[in-house]
Amino acid sequence: MTQTPSKVLYTAAATSTGGREGRAVSSDGQLDIALTPPKEMGGTGTGSNPEQLFAAGYAACFNSALATVGRRERVDTSGAEVTAQVGIGPFERAYVLTVALTVRIPGVDLAEAQRLAELAHQVCPYSNATRGNIEVTVTAIA
The missing domain is CATH 2.20.25.10 (N-terminal domain of TfIIb)
Incomplete structure (x- = not known):
């Protein structure tokens, strides 16, 4: 859609x-x-390279989405760090991307950080643009 x-x-x-x-x-x-x-x-x-630029943009956008979710959920995400790893490789007769997002939110337990990251994944414009097109994983870390 x-x-x-x-x-x-x-x-x-x-x-x-x-x-x-x-x-x-x-x-x-x-x-x-x-x-x-x-x-x-x-x-x-x-x-x-284009993958680095995409990673930087996705990480920044996702961090902003996380801040939006944090405000809505009344959780302080101001110290959050988001790392986006963008991979590129062949698939059939083309090249495709993969994305691994790693989220760290100081002072927030791991289960809550994962919940917030999943909510941010629904809000982030980059996530919405890539959903259903490429593999994107979202993982909270301590």
Whole structure:
């Protein structure tokens, strides 16, 4: 099912030249980054790559979703850390991604942290965009 917002609040735009061995620049110039494939994929690994950018965006977005859930549930999540590991590999005749989200919320017991992380997974726009398309795991840690 396609999800469409009732109102678009912000649109980010970035232009890539040279693909994985090029550059990505946001329309406002705040992001201007050299791209190179990682060593594991035959590159030099001297620049960033699309998977790192996706991981950073997903982790930040998920952390914000966790803060929203924390406010709703009246749980302090202000010290939360979210790590997103984005993998890429072949599948049939294409490449696909995997995501492993690891959530740590200081001062919150593990079962409660997992519950909050699962709720955040329902709220996060990145989670909603990837749901049903790629494997995403969400794990709370102490």
